[in-house]
Amino acid sequence: xxxGDSLLLKFTLQPYATGYRVERVTxxxxxxxxxxxxxxxxxxxxxxxxxxxxxxxLGAALPSRYWTWAAALGTALLAGVLRFVRLDEPGxxxxxxxxxxxxxxxxxxxxxxxxWPEDANDSFASGEPNVLLEGPxxxxxxxxxxxxxxxxMALFGPGSSFGWRFSAAxxxxxxxxxxxxxxxxxxxxALLGGVAGLLLAVDGHHLVxxxxxxxxxxxxxWVVAAFGALLLDRSDGRRRLARKLARTARRFPGSxxxxxxxxxxxxxxxxxxxxxxxVCLGLAVGTKWSALAFVAVFGIMTVLWDVSARRVAGIRxxxxxxxxxxxxxxxxxxxxxxxxxxxxxxxxxxxxxxxxRQWAQSNPAPGLEWIPDPLRSLAExxxxxxxxxxxxxxxxxxxxxxxxxxxxxxxxxxYYESPDAQQAGCGADTCTSAITxxxxxxxxxxxxxxxxxxxxxxxGRRDWRAGAVLSGIAAGYLPWFxxxxxxxxxxxxxxxxxxxxxxxxxxxxxxxxxxxxxxxRRRRGAIIxxxxxxxxxLVSAFFYPVWTxxxxxxxxxxxxxxxxxxx
Numbered sequence: 001x002x003x004g005d006s007l008l009l010k011f012t013l014q015p016y017a018t019g020y021r022v023e024r025v026t027x028x029x030x031x032x033x034x035x036x037x038x039x040x041x042x043x044x045x046x047x048x049x050x051x052x053x054x055x056x057x058l059g060a061a062l063p064s065r066y067w068t069w070a071a072a073l074g075t076a077l078l079a080g081v082l083r084f085v086r087l088d089e090p091g092x093x094x095x096x097x098x099x100x101x102x103x104x105x106x107x108x109x110x111x112x113x114x115x116w117p118e119d120a121n122d123s124f125a126s127g128e129p130n131v132l133l134e135g136p137x138x139x140x141x142x143x144x145x146x147x148x149x150x151x152x153m154a155l156f157g158p159g160s161s162f163g164w165r166f167s168a169a170x171x172x173x174x175x176x177x178x179x180x181x182x183x184x185x186x187x188x189x190a191l192l193g194g195v196a197g198l199l200l201a202v203d204g205h206h207l208v209x210x211x212x213x214x215x216x217x218x219x220x221x222w223v224v225a226a227f228g229a230l231l232l233d234r235s236d237g238r239r240r241l242a243r244k245l246a247r248t249a250r251r252f253p254g255s256x257x258x259x260x261x262x263x264x265x266x267x268x269x270x271x272x273x274x275x276x277x278x279v280c281l282g283l284a285v286g287t288k289w290s291a292l293a294f295v296a297v298f299g300i301m302t303v304l305w306d307v308s309a310r311r312v313a314g315i316r317x318x319x320x321x322x323x324x325x326x327x328x329x330x331x332x333x334x335x336x337x338x339x340x341x342x343x344x345x346x347x348x349x350x351x352x353x354x355x356x357r358q359w360a361q362s363n364p365a366p367g368l369e370w371i372p373d374p375l376r377s378l379a380e381x382x383x384x385x386x387x388x389x390x391x392x393x394x395x396x397x398x399x400x401x402x403x404x405x406x407x408x409x410x411x412x413x414x415y416y417e418s419p420d421a422q423q424a425g426c427g428a429d430t431c432t433s434a435i436t437x438x439x440x441x442x443x444x445x446x447x448x449x450x451x452x453x454x455x456x457x458x459x460g461r462r463d464w465r466a467g468a469v470l471s472g473i474a475a476g477y478l479p480w481f482x483x484x485x486x487x488x489x490x491x492x493x494x495x496x497x498x499x500x501x502x503x504x505x506x507x508x509x510x511x512x513x514x515x516x517x518x519x520x521r522r523r524r525g526a527i528i529x530x531x532x533x534x535x536x537x538l539v540s541a542f543f544y545p546v547w548t549x550x551x552x553x554x555x556x557x558x559x560x561x562x563x564x565x566x567x
Contacts, residue, residue, distance in 0.1 A: 047314070048249030048257060053242035056312055058235060060188060067190035072180035075197025079176035082201065082544075083169040083210045088162040090549050092125040094435060095414040097213050101164045103139060104149035104213070105129050108158065111347035112354035113137040113146075127159035136355035140385040144222075144286035144344050145215035165213050171221040172210025176201045179498045182228050183505050185235075186465050196505040198533065200498055202540035204547045205411075205439035209494045211548065212414055212435070215288055216494045222284035223294050224498050226277045227472060230298055233273035234305050240268050241309055264320035265310045269328055274302065278333040282340025289389070290479065290495065295337060297475035301468060303329050308464065348381075349374050356381045390483070400490040402480040406448045410565050411438035412491045415549055428553030434546050437491045438566060442536045447500040450507040457506075469506060472499030508532070 046052055062068070093101055098121055106114045115133040117123075123131045148167045156163030179200050184193030200206055209217040244266040249257050281298065284291035306329075307321035315321075348354045359380050360373035368376065400410035415435040424431040451473070458466040476496030480488060511532075513525040545552045546560050561567055 048245055050242050050246035053245055053313055057238040057242055057309055063184060063190040068184040068193055071190050071194030072177050072197055075180050075194055075201050076173055076177035079201035080173045082207055083172050087165050087169055087211060091161045093121050094212055100146055100149055100215060101213050104146045104153055105158045107146055107150045112351045113139045129158045136353055138355045140388045141215055142286045142344060144283050145218040148218050149213045168213045168217050169210050171217050175221050175224050178224050178228050183502060185231055187509055192505050192509050195508055196501050199443055199501045202537060203440045203443050204543050205437055205494055206497050208437040208547050216491055219284055219287045219291055220495050222280050223495055226280035229273045229277035229280060230302050233271055236273055237268055237306060238309050241313060245313055262316050264317050265315040267324055275336060278336040279340050282337035286341045286344035293479040294475040297471050299333060301471045394487055396487055399487050402488060405490055405493045408439055408444055410490055411436050412489050419551060424551045426551050426553050430554040431551050432554045432557040433549045433551045434557060435549050436546050440540050442539050447504040450503040453507050454503050469499050469502045472496055
C-alpha cells in the first residue's frame, strides 16, 4: 500500500474497575488483526470524549483526498477511453438493443412504449428511426434504463449509434469512478482505490455492457451508487453517534456515565446519505426488478452496521439498535424508494394510450373505488409482467444457468459478422467482427478464489468490509438460483461485477502486506501484485478486439475462444 498507508485502529470497550478497558489493535485495513497488541486503560473522563469515540468507531483517517481523487479520475479516464472510442461501431442494433433503444425513442416521442414495424432495425441503421406505429407495445421492464438511453439519444440524435449508446458508456465510466472512490474509503488506501478502478475499467464483461444499450449497466450504476451512499452514511451515522454520546457523557464529568445514560443509546433519525441511498435503490428497481434483492440485503446491512456501532461505542444494550436504527431505516428508506419507483412511471401514468393504461376503466372493482384508476391499472400491469418473468422459459442459444456465471461458462454473443475480406482489409481470407461478453479471465477466476478469502475474514475475523462486499455479491447473484427453470443469461452478472472487483482488491491488499511488515515482505508482495495487474492489462488488450467489434482475421478470433462453450 506504499508509505502513505492508513492504519485501522480497532477497539473493544469493556467496563473496568477504574474506568473502561480499551483493547486496541493497530493494523492496515487489508491485513488480519494483530494478536500481540497490548490493551490499555482509558480514564473515565476520556472513554467517552468525542475524540475517543470517533477513534473507536471510525479508526484511522481516510487517505489523502488528492491521491484518492487522482487515482479515481485516472482510472475513470482510462475507462472512458475504452468505452467511448469507436462506440458507434457497429452501426446497427445489436442483441437486445433492438428492444431498449426503440423503447427509448418511443419515450422521446410519446412518453411510453409504442409498437414498431418489422423492419424497424433497418430504419435505425440507416439513420431514420421515426417509423413508429400508432399502437402501444407491451413491455416487461420498468422505465428508468430506457429513459437513460433516451437521454443520450436526445443529445446526439436518435439516428446515431453513438447517441443510443452514449448513456451506457457514461454510466459504465461513472461506475468505475465510484468503485475507485468506494474502495479508497472501504480499504483506507488510495492505491487500492486505483487498483479497484483499474480492474473494473479493463474487465471485458463490464466493458461490453458499457458499450451496448442494455438495461443491466444502468442497474449496476444505481446499485453501486446506493452502496456508496450507504458507506458514507455509515461514517456519518457513527460521527453523529459519537457526538451525541459525548454530549451525554459531559453530564458526568470525571466519572463513569450512569447505566441508564448508556442503556440503549440515542436515536439517530436524520440520515441524509441513507435517504440518497433509498432514491438510488428506487431508481435501480425502476431499471430492473432484480434490484429488489439489493433493497433487502442493503437494508439489513446498514442496520447491522448501526447495531455494531452501538456495541463498539460501549452502549450496554446495543441490541436496541435493531429498534432505534432498524425501524427508522425501514420507515424512511422503503417509502422513499417506493415513491421514487412510482415516480419513474410518470410517463405511463400521464398517458392515455399506453399499454394497459385504461385497464381499470373496463374492469371495475367494487370496494376498491378509493384507489385511483391509473394506480389500479399499474398494479395489474405489474401482475402481468411478474407472471411473464416467472414463466419465462423459452430456449435460447446463449442462455446460461447461474451456476456457470462465475466460471464464465457461457458468455453471451451480442454480435457476430463475417465481412468481405477484400473490403474489410483484415489481411486474411476470412474476417470476423464480434462482440462477446466474456470477462477478463484473470479477473474473474482470481475473484472467484477471493470469495473464499472474504468468507474466511468475514466469519473468522468479523471483518465488516468482507461482509459488505459479500453482501453485494449475494444480492446480485444468489436470487437467480430461486428460478432454475427461468431463461437466464451470463450478462445478468454485471450487477455484481463491481463487488467481485472489490473482493479481488481486498485479496490484493493482503498480498501487499501490513505496513509494519519487514521491507522484504512488502517488496515481494508489491512485485506479485504488480505482476498480476500487468498480466490483467495484457489479457484485456488481447481480448479487446472481441469486446468491441474490431475486424480481425477469423484465426485471431478463434485464438480468443478458449472454451467450446464460448462459441
